Amino acid sequence: MTKDDCIKKPSGAAGGWGALKSVGRQLMGTGSPVSRAKTLLSLNQADGFDCPGCAWGDPEHGSSFEFCENGVKAVAWEATKARVTPEFFAEHSVTELQGWTDYDLEHAGRLTTPIRYNPETDHYEEVSWQDAFDGIAAALNALENPNQAEFYTSGRASNEAAFLYQLFVRLYGTNNFPDCSNMCHEASGVALTQAIGVGKGTVLLDDFEKCDLIYCVGQNPGTNHPRMLASLREAVERGAKVCVFNTLKEKGLTKFADPQKKLEMLTGGAEPTSTDYYRPRLGGDMAVFRGMSKVVLEAEDRAMTEGRPPILDHDFIREHTSGFEGWCDMVRATSWEIIEEQSGLSRDEITRAAEMYLKAERVITTWAMGVTQHLHSVQTIREIASFMFLKGNIGREGAGLCPVRGHSNVQGDRTVGINEKAPAAFLDALEKELGVTLPREPGHNVTHAIGAMLEGTVKAFVALGGNFARAVPDSSLVADAFRNLDLTVNIATKLNHGHLMPGKASYVLPCLGRTEIDRNSKGERQMITVEDSMSMVHGSSGINLPASKSLKSEIGIIAGMAKATLGSDVVNWDEMAEDYDKIRDMIARVLPSFGDFNTQVRKPRGFWLRNSASHREWKTTTGLANFGTDDLRDRTEWQEVKGENGKFVLQTFRSHDQYNTTIYGMDDRYRGVYGIRNVVFINPKDMEKNGLSDGDMVDLIGCFDDGRHRACKGFRVVPYDTPYGCLAGYYPEMNELVPHQTVGDQSYTPTSKSVIVKIEPHQSA
The missing domain is CATH 3.40.228.10 (Dimethylsulfoxide Reductase, domain 2)
Incomplete structure (x- = not known):
């Protein structure tokens, strides 16, 4: 591919025909024309499913056509006709799949059966659900203490799945809840x-x-x-x-x-x-x-x-x-x-x-x-x-x-208890509900989880969705740490690189997607809920047939693991998985702000979770809204380098055909990049000063001084309207340059928008 093939004039305005063409391309790969239309017209509707694409709010009046290009991409990505079967894993070893791109792995299709890694053959092999649950339970119960396990959550999980997950984990005995929100908001x-x-x-x-x-x-x-x-x-x-x-x-x-x-x-x-x-x-x-x-x-x-x-x-x-x-x-x-x-x-x-x-x-x-x-x-x-x-x-x-916020329910997950430092009132209410004593010691966020894995003090990692290993900083370092774990478990709809770093025991458990019908043993259709960025709680019910008869819902998988690990003395996990209304009833008892949860969420457009600050009620240490107490920093990262000596401040971000680590396609038409992802956007004056031309190949070298060499090699220079001394490029490819030690003050969020790097001419291997 030549430079002219991959770097073109950016498209005009956002949306327009470019968006419609993209929508058309995405939908052509999913089901029949009738099913495509039915799926799309059920997006963000009162009797349909909530968009898995983002957490932007829905209009109160309920548009009859309330979706966007990215929502269609998310739906098409999930509703693909392609399948990843046991035969696929028999044909492709884990070592081979590690060489595939993120795009190729996800476009292989939907996972169809639970699988377990066989280290002797280097292949994933089909396993029964019960054997998977029993194997996971045995590995978790073999740990010296519950704090040796990390339980990650993606913001696409529903309120019901997230609440049941934190219930399982706290009863297991830990507050280790690294969460996608730790990496964003x-x-x-x-x-x-x-x-x-x-x-x-x-x-x-x-x-x-x-x-x-x-x-x-x-x-x-x-x-x-x-x-x-x-x-x-x-x-x-x-x-x-x-x-x-x-x-x-x-x-x-x-x-x-x-x-x-x-x-x-x-x-x-x-x-x-x-x-x-x-x-x-x-x-x-x-x-x-x-x-x-x-x-x-x-x-x-x-x-x-x-x-x-x-x-x-x-x-x-x-x-x-x-x-x-x-x-x-x-x-x-x-x-x-x-x-x-x-x-x-x-x-x-x-x-x-x-x-x-x-x-x-x-x-x-x-x-x-x-x-x-x-x-x-x-x-x-x-x-x-x-x-x-x-x-x-x-x-x-x-x-x-x-x-x-980004993920469709990242805010809701935190509301219902995915929090390594949950408020005392929440834990008090949960203990009263269950009649047990729960752990109170703060657990691990993402940064702490990475540190514990690198130190070897964590032995197990369970992921409710997401692609943790690719989303985090220092991705290759974290990948090595994953391979040293005793247990890795991933609940997912599709294959990703996080599944290809197996520990001594490794399971991938396929779940229903947001678009798919979820029925209990009686054939009754189940509903889940999410909370958007405006604190509106919506119901969501899939309409498509499941990609495989072997799939379980996230809730069913969590209940199965919990029952096998803990038994059912405190919580009747089967009952919860059979009727999600029972989960919502418990949420409402623990979190009274949900009111009559089951009644309210069945109203068109759902209901608003009351926000005290919106009513000028301030639940702060002073009882008032607090002005800031911090002065400007002595020096920002830009002030440290100012584009001198080939050093810059880098931010990582998404391409247009991407949602978090999910790569829908290889184009970024709003920025004029097509068919490639290894690019670096740079101010034309910086290019001139550093002797660079449009299309040159360069290596980006991390400048964090901890003895580790961080590099992204073979990236194409793209001139762009960005301030002098500032660079930009796509993650997850550039996460390798983000040191896991540099985190936000008080938030522990990776500093992915202020990474100091230098540019060097590309040195081929």
Whole structure:
């Protein structure tokens, strides 16, 4: 493949015919035309299944066509006709499969039967469900203590599966719950809990229809949560401002052609999704909001001096907040020089962005992993919250804080107990419900789990979905640690690289997908639930026939493992797996906020989990909303290198044909990359300074000084509109460059958006 074949002019606006063509290609690989249409029209409908693609909210009114390109990709990926049977594993050894790409493994098809690794033959072999459960139970019960096992959860697991999983694990005796949220929005949960008393956003989807201004920070909705583009576009159309802070210029944040608007598709039109666009340096978002706060405070000072009405909401600040004066002193003392250098924006640019806030009555600030995967992410989100407090933009209509999460139920999993440091009240209620004493010692998050595996103190790893080994930093190092475990268990719909690092005993247990009908022994259709980024809880029921008659639901698999490991004296696992209403009844008894769970979730569009901060009730240590207490960092990673001596700050992110570690296709049409993934995006001025040309092959070398050589070799240079000194590239390929030791302060989230690397000419092996 030549450079011209793989690097082309990026597509125009997000959405449009490109999205429809992509949808068509995806659906051609799934079932009959009738089944394809039926599946698609059941997506996000009251009597259908919830989209497995992302956690963006559904409209209250219930669109009849509420899905997006990525949702279709997720459905098509799951509903593929391809199957991975025992014959497939007889033909391909684990060693051979380790050489396949992520894309090729997942596109081999759906897993059909439970399998167990045979180290003598280096092949996976079919095993009965009961033998699998008994083997897993024997290995878990043979450990010296329960803390030698890690229990990972993917955010695609349902509320019911996640609750039953944590019930099993806590009764087993540990709080080791490394979770996908540890790698993405953990900083949001930590910061918001400190600031407003709840680790979730405070807005509903309806609030986007009523705000005057949206700040969209460190996120790329066009690829990660495309349905958000409609909300941004509609806001612009009705005259609201949408101000973007994003390191790269992304298509979805400039214009969007709505595939659901017929006239627009016929005329090739597209409408803006933003009114203002700024590109801060990597790690510069805290400085941006510190600078905007300075502008607001200076405007307040002028208003007071000139006898004009105040700009700040003094009633809100006085009645609902703590720490205002100390935070103001810190803001006023911060120099514009350090703000401009860290942010990469000029004082004039920051002032223009802040003037929108001065004029707006209702403001929403949204963010994603461009904010959460830095050393100072918690402090950055605290700064965002403090800025929003200035005009009381929380706890009222059309205003609030909105972390936009990725996985469709990553927020719900945490709500129902997937938490290595669960609140005491939750554990108290669980103990009362079960009549037993549960472990209270905090368990492992992802970072701690990696450390324990590398030290050899962990002997078993059980994964409820996901692709942990490829999602984490230092991926090859972690892969070696996996192979030294006594037990690995993966509950999954498809094969991935995480399944090809078997321990002494290794099982892959195939489960039903979100799109598939789940029936109990009586033939009754079962329903699961999820919670989106707006704290709305939805029901979800599959409509497709299972990919194999041998598949079990996630709940059935968890119940089978739990029964074999613990017995049924405390929990009747069979009863729970037979009727998910019983799981929901227990959730409601342990978590009263769910109310009459089984009744409420059967209402169209589900129900809202009450958010105390949305009602200006602050469950913080002070009983008030807390202003931030942290100054800007002395130096960001960009300040350490500034693009000198071939060193840069790298961020890893998704391509357009990707969802987390799942690779749907090899194209990234919004960035003009086709058929390849080993690319590095770089500012043209950086290319010129370092003697690079478009299409050159380079090696990226990690600069973390721990004696380990980290390198990604043979990556193609792609010029892109990104700040000087900042690079970008795809994960999981570039996770090898992310040191597992560098994690966010207080959040322990990998710093995947601020990795110091150097570029060298490619050295072929």
